[in-house]
Amino acid sequence: MNSEVSIISRSPKETIEFGKSLVQDARGGEVFALIGELGAGKTQIVKGAAIALGIEAEVTSPTxxxxxxxxxxxxxxxxxxxxxxxxxxxxxxxxxxxILHSKEICFIEWPGSIEQLLPPWTQYWQISIISENERKIIRLR
Ligand SMILES: Nc1ncnc2c1ncn2[C@@H]1O[C@H](COP(=O)(O)OP(=O)(O)OP(=O)(O)O)[C@@H](O)[C@H]1O
Ligand SMILES: [Mg+2]
Incomplete structure (x- = not known):
């Protein structure tokens, strides 16, 4: 458990890089809960993860x-x-x-409604808007 991780991202690109780093050593079974307001950058994190996993399709917000x-x-x-x-x-x-109990990799935006379903190994990350292009990314648990 690493609750003191705190990162400042200064551009969407840096947040994408952060997303890549999250899955760098992923073996499958990881669950990431992304917490943050509208436009915070949750989807940018998932984009990074997709790039790191070699996914070519573009990650968009699942509207x-x-x-x-x-x-x-x-x-x-x-x-x-x-x-x-x-x-x-x-x-x-x-x-x-x-999906949450599978051997795959899972990211969840707005996890509030399934909080009780999230397995104990879930990583909780909070992304907050500091300014137009700055974001603070903190591991909650
Ligand atoms: N440092 C930054 N990191 C991430 N996004 C940034 C940053 N600076 C500016 N942005 C912009 O903020 C927006 C983040 O959008 P994104 O769709 O990732 O947010 P979201 O948290 O998924 O929102 P939603 O809850 O609506 O899905 C993008 O338009 C992006 O270009
Ligand atoms: Mg999103």
Missing amino acids: FNIVHCYEAKNKTLYHIDLYRIEKLEGSLRLYIEE
Whole structure:
């Protein structure tokens, strides 16, 4: 557990680099909960992760789809965005639970509604806006 990690990013590019570093040693099974307001840079982090995993498709904000799935060489990257989802039920909830316990790599934006479903090995990262181009990235737990 490393709660004192704190990084300042001065550009979207630096945040993408940070996203790359998060999955550098990923073996599969990692879960990253990304916490931060609208436009903080959560999706930029996922973009970086996708680049590091060799994914060529462009990572976008999943506006209509809650779950985006990108195939990498020997791993799958899941990008889940629960913006405005208050309660998760039924088959979608089961599907997400399955992803969280899989051997794949999973990033979740707006994880509030599934907080109780997040496994104990989840890494919680908070990204906050300092100024137009500056972001503070902190590991919460
Ligand atoms: N240092 C920085 N790091 C990340 N993004 C930055 C930075 N400086 C400026 N930006 C801009 O902030 C925006 C971040 O957008 P992004 O979609 O990643 O946010 P988000 O946290 O995913 O928001 P949402 O909750 O709406 O999905 C982009 O337009 C990006 O260019
Ligand atoms: Mg986003």
